[in-house]
Every structure is written in structure tokens, then in C-alpha cells.
Amino acid sequence: MTQTTLRVNEHGLVQHADLQHLITALHDKGYQVIGPTLQDSAVVYDEIDSIADLPAGWTDEQDGGTYRLKRRDDAALFGYTNSPQSWKKFLHPPRRRLWQAQREDAESDFVFMPENGTLPRYAFLGVRACELNAIAIQNTVFTKGPFIDPMFKALHDAAFIVAVNCIQAGGTCFCASMDSGPHVHSGFDLALTELIDADRHVFLVEVGSRRGAEIMEQVPFEPAQEHDLAAVRRIESAVADDMGRTMDTTDIKQFLYDNVNHPRWDDVANRCLTCSNCTIVCPTCFCTTVEDVTDLTGNQAERWQRWDSCFTLDFAYIHGGSVRALARDRYRQWMTHKLASWIDQFDSSGCVGCGRCITWCPVGIDITEEVHAMRESDTTSAEISTLNMV
Amino acid sequence: MTATVAHSPTRNLPNPMLPNPYRVQRVRKETQDTFTLELEPANGQSDFHFAAGQFNMLYIFGVGEVPISISGDPGKPRKLVHTTRAVGVVTSAMQQLKRDDMVGVRGPFGNDWPVVEAQGKDVVIVAGGLGLAPVRPALYHVLNHREKYDNVVLLYGTRTPNDILYRREVEKWRARLDVDVHVTVDRAIHPWRGNVGVVTRLIPKSPFDHLNAVAMICGPEVMIRFTVLELERRGVLPDNIFISMERNMKCATGFCGHCQWGPNFVCKDGPVFRYSEIKPFFGQRGL
Numbered sequence: 001m002t003q004t005t006l007r008v009n010e011h012g013l014v015q016h017a018d019l020q021h022l023i024t025a026l027h028d029k030g031y032q033v034i035g036p037t038l039q040d041s042a043v044v045y046d047e048i049d050s051i052a053d054l055p056a057g058w059t060d061e062q063d064g065g066t067y068r069l070k071r072r073d074d075a076a077l078f079g080y081t082n083s084p085q086s087w088k089k090f091l092h093p094p095r096r097r098l099w100q101a102q103r104e105d106a107e108s109d110f111v112f113m114p115e116n117g118t119l120p121r122y123a124f125l126g127v128r129a130c131e132l133n134a135i136a137i138q139n140t141v142f143t144k145g146p147f148i149d150p151m152f153k154a155l156h157d158a159a160f161i162v163a164v165n166c167i168q169a170g171g172t173c174f175c176a177s178m179d180s181g182p183h184v185h186s187g188f189d190l191a192l193t194e195l196i197d198a199d200r201h202v203f204l205v206e207v208g209s210r211r212g213a214e215i216m217e218q219v220p221f222e223p224a225q226e227h228d229l230a231a232v233r234r235i236e237s238a239v240a241d242d243m244g245r246t247m248d249t250t251d252i253k254q255f256l257y258d259n260v261n262h263p264r265w266d267d268v269a270n271r272c273l274t275c276s277n278c279t280i281v282c283p284t285c286f287c288t289t290v291e292d293v294t295d296l297t298g299n300q301a302e303r304w305q306r307w308d309s310c311f312t313l314d315f316a317y318i319h320g321g322s323v324r325a326l327a328r329d330r331y332r333q334w335m336t337h338k339l340a341s342w343i344d345q346f347d348s349s350g351c352v353g354c355g356r357c358i359t360w361c362p363v364g365i366d367i368t369e370e371v372h373a374m375r376e377s378d379t380t381s382a383e384i385s386t387l388n389m390v
Numbered sequence: 391m392t393a394t395v396a397h398s399p400t401r402n403l404p405n406p407m408l409p410n411p412y413r414v415q416r417v418r419k420e421t422q423d424t425f426t427l428e429l430e431p432a433n434g435q436s437d438f439h440f441a442a443g444q445f446n447m448l449y450i451f452g453v454g455e456v457p458i459s460i461s462g463d464p465g466k467p468r469k470l471v472h473t474t475r476a477v478g479v480v481t482s483a484m485q486q487l488k489r490d491d492m493v494g495v496r497g498p499f500g501n502d503w504p505v506v507e508a509q510g511k512d513v514v515i516v517a518g519g520l521g522l523a524p525v526r527p528a529l530y531h532v533l534n535h536r537e538k539y540d541n542v543v544l545l546y547g548t549r550t551p552n553d554i555l556y557r558r559e560v561e562k563w564r565a566r567l568d569v570d571v572h573v574t575v576d577r578a579i580h581p582w583r584g585n586v587g588v589v590t591r592l593i594p595k596s597p598f599d600h601l602n603a604v605a606m607i608c609g610p611e612v613m614i615r616f617t618v619l620e621l622e623r624r625g626v627l628p629d630n631i632f633i634s635m636e637r638n639m640k641c642a643t644g645f646c647g648h649c650q651w652g653p654n655f656v657c658k659d660g661p662v663f664r665y666s667e668i669k670p671f672f673g674q675r676g677l
Contacts, residue, residue, distance in 0.1 A: 098407045101451060101494070109432065109492050110451050114408050146658055147406040147643035260674060287647030290640050294452035301452040305407075308646070315648060316638050319477045323637065329676030337650065344653035 005217055006207045012221030013228055014192075016201040019077075020051045022162070022190075023125070025218035031123035031160055034090060036083065041069055043083035045090075048125065055080065062171040062244070062355065064364030076196050078126055081170030082354050086131055086283035090122055091155045092138060094307045098290070101301040110301070119151065123160040127188065129181030130173075130352040132163055134283030136187055140346045141286050160211060163188035167196075167235055171244035172355030174368055178249065180352040182239040190215065193232045204228050245355060245368040248375060249339075252349075256340040258380040260332070264373050269328035271363050276309030278357035278365075279334065284342075284350050287315070310334050335367060406643045409449045409494025412470065414487050420473060421553050424520060425485055426461070429470040432492060439467045441502035442527030443634065443662045447642050448472065449494030450487075454480040457639040459524035459661070460498060465534050470495065473523040473555065499642040500661050503528035504632055508604035512541040514596065514626075516617050518589055518609025519548050522555045524634050524661070525608040529563075536568060541603075543570045543596050547589030547613070551575050551582040570597055589613065590620040600625035606662075608634040615673055618665055628666035635660050652677060 006012050014022070026033050035048040038055045048054065060080040061068040072079050096115075103110035127135070139156055142149040163184040166173075175181030184191045189212035193204045204224055207213050279285040289308035294301045308315060311330050316323035324330045342350030351367070358366045411432035418426045427448075431438065442464050449455040456478070462471030476485040487493070505528055513532050517525050532539050544563060548554050554573065564571040572592045574585035585592065589609075605626055607617050614633050621631055637649035637656040649656035652671040654663070671677050 099405075099409075103451065110411070112409055112411065112494065114405055142645060145644050147645070149643075149645055150405050257670070260671070260677070286645065288640070289646065289648070290455070292452060292454045298452060303407075303455075308640075308648070310647065310650075318636055318638050324676050326676055332676070333650070341650070341653040345655070 006205070006213055006221070008207050008209060008213060010207055011224035011229065012205045012207075012216065013224045014203045014205050014219060014221045016077075016203070018220045019203060021219040022215065023048065023050060025215045026123040026125075026160060028218070029160075029215065030121060032120045033123045033125055034087075035125035036078070036080075038069075042067065043069070043080055045083065045085055045087065045124075045126075051077070054078075054126075059168070060170065062173075062359045064172065064358050064366050065361055066171075066364075067359050074196050075201065076167065076194055078164045078192075078194050079167060079196075081166060081168070081173055082128065082130070082356055082359075084281055084356065084360055086281070086354070086356070087124055087127060087135060088138065088283050088285075090124070091135065091159065092142070092152055092286060096151065096305050098303045098305050101303075103299050105299060115151070119154055119158070121158040121160075122155065123162065125162045126164045127161050127184075128164060128166055128354075129184045130175040130178075130354040131283055132161070132184055132187050133178075133180040133352045134354070135161075137284045137346065137348060137350065137352070138286055140348070141284075144346075160215070161188045161190075161208075163191040163208075165191065165193040165232065165236065166239050167194055169239045169242040169244060170355055170359075172358040172366075173243050173353065174245040174247050174355060175353035176240045176243050177245075177247040177368075178349060178351055178353035183236040188212070193235065195228065195231055195235075202228075204232055245353075245358065245366070247353070247368040247371055249349070252371070253340040253343045255375070255378070255380075256336045259374055259378065260336075262374050262377075262379045264370065264377070265328045265332045267373075268331050268365060268370055269326065271365055272311075272327050272331050273363060274311040274327050274330055275362060276311040277360045277362060279309040279311060280307065281356040281360045282338075283354060283356070284338075284352065285309075289314075310337070335370065338367070339371070406496070407641065409447070409455070409496045412493050412495045414489055414491045414493065415469070416489060417485075417487055420555055423477075424473060424475045424555060426471060426473040427484065427487065427493075428462075429472070429493065429495065430468070436468050438470065438498075440464055440498040440527075442505055442531050443502035443524065444498035444500045445524070445642075445661065446470070446472065446495050446497030446499070447639075448480075448484065449496070450480055450483045451492070451494075453483045455494070455496075455640075456480045456484075457499075457642060457657070459634075461523035461526045463530040463534070464527050465530065473520070475520055496642065499657055501659070503531075503606050503634075503662055504604060504664075505531045508532070508606075509535075509538045511539065511630075512543065512598040512603040513539050514543045514545070514598050514603050514605040514621075516545045516589060516593070516605060516607045516609070516621075517547070518613040518617075519553065520555065521607075521609030521613070521634070522546055522560075525606055526556065528606055533563075533569070541570065541598050542568065543572075543598050545572050545574075545589055545592045545596060547574045547576070547592075547609075549576045550579050551584075552579065572596065588616070590616045593617070593620040593624055601627075603630060605631045606634075607632065611636075618672075628669055629664065631665035632662055633665055633668075633672075634662050
């Protein structure tokens with residue numbers, strides 16, 4: 001070995017047999033390591049102890065409403081694309097208690113008790129480019145406005161991110177259209193590209209932070225050669241060319257604002273079950289609701305936050321009824337928010353092109369197809385403010 | 391198994407989701423189904439300040455939390471005044487509150503009425519029903535600084551004479567020589583001798599200069615819509631018309647997503663909107 005340490009932006013080559021050192025080093029630093037595992041015929045992010053927990057030799061087949069695991073010809077550890085669940089479930093948990101309140105009896109005062117417990121320090125192994133963007137987008141939502149969500153911030157800032165560059169595109173992927181992949185460029189501590197052929201099974205590691213460089217001190221590596229970097233670039237461009245879907249995002253914000261009464265909204269509403277699967281699997285969807293509960297004595301109250309979806313009727317309920325009574329209203333809200341109003345709100349698209357909403361839609365509604373169909377028959381109207389007025 | 395590391399989320403940051411304990415000083419019945427709560431901080435100390443138009447999230451132990459606009463005088467922020475109607479589970483429980491009961495308060499949230507922008511101009515406040523409550527702080531502010539404004543007009547419409555909110559106060563304002571107050575009801579009940587009809591019918595004859603007026607509208611969405619039309623017909627520019635919007639809210643901080651209206655979060659970008667800025671989607675059904 002000619003080199004013993006790597007600095008930020010430098011590359012090293014780690015043998016498949018040595019990758020366990022990375023997990024061990026993360027454990028030694030006190031991180032709870034989360035990575036892809038095989039569960040319930042799907043790739044599921046969960047706690048891992050060793051490299052042996054990763055889905056070696058598996059890939060997936062994805063299309064509208066379809067997800068199937070398949071055997072690969074090789075033993076690649078990251079040879080599949082997006083799994084149904086994203087990292088959202090760790091940084092923005094599906095359910096969490098916000099606080100408790102307590103009183104002696106119905107006549108007495110009560111006190112609020114904030115959540116002061118401990119939070120895990122996560123190390124995420126296998127974060128794809130689209131997902132890295134999704135994490136950054138949720139970070140903007142929860143920490144860059146007038147208020148900060150202290151729990152998200154604590155979990156996010158503590159998390160160590162090992163990104164993985166995709167070596168193949170999925171059937172519903174369109175990150176290249178959304179400018180969010182397939183290659184990771186920033187926002188990671190370490191980034192891996194799996195290089196696998198008949199002669200070798202290695203990981204090209206790029207160091208993205210000083211934290212990442214520290215961890216690499218515990219992992220044996222060789223210097224990366226120019227032909228290794230060239231191999232990564234070839235993979236990147238091949239994956240980008242092989243996207244299962246594409247979306248024309250030209251001026252999409254104004255396009256959707258202008259087409260608020262496009263007949264396609266009725267068309268998609270006839271297919272949409274308003275089941276909210278798309279919002280649950282979406283790695284950027286952040287909406288929540290709250291539940292107030294009391295114990296049987298009535299003197300111990302809790303407030304819980306849980307994921308909510310703009311596809312439910314309750315979501316936009318104000319006295320007198322739901323503001324978005326029709327399926328058409330709710331699908332339009334979701335898609336227009338994702339692709340248009342998100343840009344006004346947070347200076348970026350709310351879509352990273354991960355394709356999950358397409359794969360996990362029970363009736364295979366495809367956001368890229370909906371945009372395409374609308375563009376085919378643009379109904380831009382200058383008099384939208386007077387349409388639909390009662 | 392891996393060690394997890396202690397990491398307190400609230401050690402350094404204020405938690406916007408955590409309410410503060412307040413105590414009920416007074417509950418006053420306003421009309422058949424509306425009431426006013428006066429609250430003071432339970433710990434005795436108050437650094438609460440609000441601007442006219444802002445709202446609080448009020449929590450009833452074990453029942454839930456609702457957004458309610460602040461309807462008191464921004465010049466007297468120590469007393470927190472909220473007027474609401476008992477329509478749901480939380481507001482019905484709120485109606486049962488008695489003096490010295492505790493509630494949770496988060497806030498204030500949202501933006502405010504353009505009381506500074508309106509200085510030197512005519513102020514036209516148009517309120518419908520309970521919509522008088524969120525706009526009352528703006529009227530208080532204007533009357534507290536009466537010399538800074540030209541004509542001040544309050545146009546107020548309710549369903550019946552029995553639904554007139556803050557009736558004594560409205561009568562007091564009406565008696566002033568420096569405020570024009572006009573009240574109308576949808577349905578007259580004996581012995582009502584005032585105006586009958588929708589509030590928009592008061593606009594054509596109101597004493598304000600359409601080129602030098604700022605309008606503030608609060609009420610049901612349909613009333614806002616027709617008030618805007620009537621003001622525009624009178625020549626008031628969309629830039630000088632402000633409306634207060636209502637949407638479902640769970641967090642008031644922009645995190646829960648419920649109050650989205652076009653590109654806006656009503657909780658943090660509103661509830662007050664300049665009409666010219668929301669005109670493209672105001673009145674769109676299902677948005």
C-alpha cells in the first residue's frame with residue numbers, strides 16, 4: 001500500500017472482502033448502521049450488522065404497479081434500484097410523539113412535558129443520488145423556514161451518509177430528467193461505486209467529508225487508478241441513458257399553473273384510487289397530521305404526529321366540508337405541488353425522479369405519462385381566475 | 391448490536407410544537423354559538439406580542455388543538471383575546487371552559503393586516519359574521535392611531551341581528567364621528583330597523599376614495615369573493631385589497647402541509663394575502 005489516508009474529494013479502491021471494515025468502523029464510532037436487506041420479497045432498509053446482511057446477487061424489476069426481485073448473474077451488493085421505503089422513515093418517522101401533558105385530576109392544572117429522550121445516530125449505507133436529493137429537500141422543508149423541526153434537524157445533522165452510485169437504472173427511474181442523478185455529487189460522507197466483472201469485485205470510494213475521511217482510516221484501500229475513475233464515468237453515462245422513464249421539465253411550474261383546468265385531471269381522477277400510496281413511498285412528501293390521546297384515567301395526554309396524505313378527504317377539511325372534495329382536486333394538488341408549487345415554496349422541484357410513485361401505484365398511474373399527456377394538449381388559459389366561479 | 395448515542399433534540403432549539411400553559415381569565419358568551427376567551431400566561435410572566443391579523447393554536451387537554459385568530463387589541467398584548475364559534479370537538483370543549491381553567495397556547499403565527507401600509511389612506515374594513523373577530527385588532531390599531539389614517543369605514547354583515555358580534559362595541563364605534571360604521575343583516579328580525587341585504591351592497595355608497603383606500607376583508611370565502619368584485623367595480627386596485635384566508639391547519643409552522651393553497655402555506659405566508667398576489671387562483675374550486 002502506497003497511501004494510508006484519504007482526504008476529502010480523493011478516491012480509493014476497496015476490495016469486496018474489505019468492505020466489512022467500513023461497517024465495523026461505523027459501529028465503532030457509535031453509529032447505528034442502516035442498509036438494504038431482503039425482507040418480504042423486497043429490498044428494505046433496516047439495521048445491519050455485517051456485509052452478509054446485504055442482498056448480494058439480487059436485482060429488481062420495476063414498472064407501473066409492478067415490483068419483482070430477480071436473481072443477478074453476479075454477486076453485486078447494490079445491483080438493484082429503489083426499494084419501496086426510503087430513508088424518510090428514519091429522519092421523518094411515520095409516527096412520533098411530540099409531547100405529553102399530565103394533571104392530577106380533572107380539576108387540577110396540567111404540565112407539558114417535551115420529548116427529551118435520546119435519538120439514534122444513523123449511518124445510512126446505500127443512499128442513491130435521488131435519495132440524497134430527497135434528504136436535502138426535506139432538510140430544506142424542516143430547517144430552512146421560519147421554524148425548525150428540532151428532531152429532524154438532530155437526526156439529519158448526526159446522520160453519516162454512505163452514498164452508492166447506481167450501476168443500472170430501474171424501469172420507473174427518471175432521475176436524469178429531474179437533474180438529481182444517477183451519480184452523486186455532494187451531500188455525502190462517502191460515496192461508493194461498485195465495480196464488478198469476471199476479474200474483480202471492488203468499490204471505488206470517494207470521500208465527501210472529513211467525517212468520511214476519518215472512517216476511511218479504518219478501511220484498507222488501494223489508490224484508485226485513472227482507468228477505475230473512467231469505469232465509473234462509463235457506468236454513470238450508461239445508467240443515465242438507460243432511464244426507464246423521462247419527463248420534460250421545461251418551464252413545468254408555469255405549465256401546470258396554466259393548466260389547472262386541463263381535462264386530463266378528470267381522466268387521471270377516473271383511474272386514481274386516492275389510496276395515498278404515492279405520498280407514502282415518496283421520499284420528499286412530508287405532510288403529517290396529529291393525534292391527541294389520553295389514557296383511561298383521562299389525566300395523561302399525549303400528542304402524536306403521523307404521516308398524512310393530501311389524498312385523504314380529511315386533509316383539507318374545514319367546517320362545512322373538504323376544500324378538495326373530488327379525486328381530481330386531490331391528484332392535482334399532489335402533482336402540482338410536487339412539480340410546480342414546490343419550486344415557489346422551496347426553490348427546487350419536489351420530485352427527484354425515483355419512480356416509487358409509479359411502481360407502487362396499485363393502478364400504475366405514471367406521473368411522467370400524465371405530464372406528457374398534458375403537454376400533448378396544452379389548454380393554457382388566460383382566464384383561469386374566472387373559470388369555475390360559483 | 392450498535393450503541394446509540396444520546397442526542398437531545400430540544401437542548402438547543404426551541405420546539406415550535408410545544409404549547410405554553412395559559413389560564414382562562416374570562417369566558418364571555420357573544421351570540422348564540424360564539425364566545426370569547428380571555429387568557430393570561432399561567433406562569434404570570436408575559437412576553438407575548440402579536441400583530442393584528444395573527445393567530446394562535448389553542449389546545450384543550452386531551453381533546454385537541456385548533457387555530458384561532460387573535461381578536462384583542464395589539465396595543466394590550468398581555469390579555470390574549472380569542473373569539474370563536476363552537477363547531478367542532480375542540481371548540482365545543484372550549485365553550486365549556488371556566489375561569490382559571492388551563493389551556494395550551496402556541497403562537498403567534500402568520501402575517502398581519504397592512505396597518506402600516508394603510509397609513510395616510512382611507513381604511514375600508516369589510517367583515518362577514520365571525521369574520522369581524524380576526525379583523526378587530528386591525529380596527530383597534532387604526533383607532534389607537536386614528537390621526538395617521540384618513541376615512542375609516544367598517545362594513546359589517548351578519549345573518550340576523552342576533553348574530554352581530556361585539557354588539558355593544560359596534561354600537562360604540564357607530565357613535566363615533568370619525569368612523570363610518572354600516573351594519574347589514576341577511577334576514578331582519580323585529581325590531582331591526584337597519585340595512586337588510588348582503589354586505590357588498592354597502593360598498594357603492596361608502597365614503598372612501600377608491601384611489602386612496604386600503605381594503606381589509608374577512609369572512610366566508612364566498613363573501614370575500616363578491617366583496618372583491620364590488621371593490622374592483624368601485625375602482626379599488628387589486629394591490630390595495632387584502633383578504634384573510636382559512637384552511638385546515640395542524641402545525642401552524644409550515645411542516646404539516648394541510649393549509650396549502652396554491653404555492654402558499656396559509657399558516658406562514660398568510661393568513662392575510664394581497665389580492666393581486668393570489669388573484670390567479672383565488673376562487674378556483676378544489677385548489
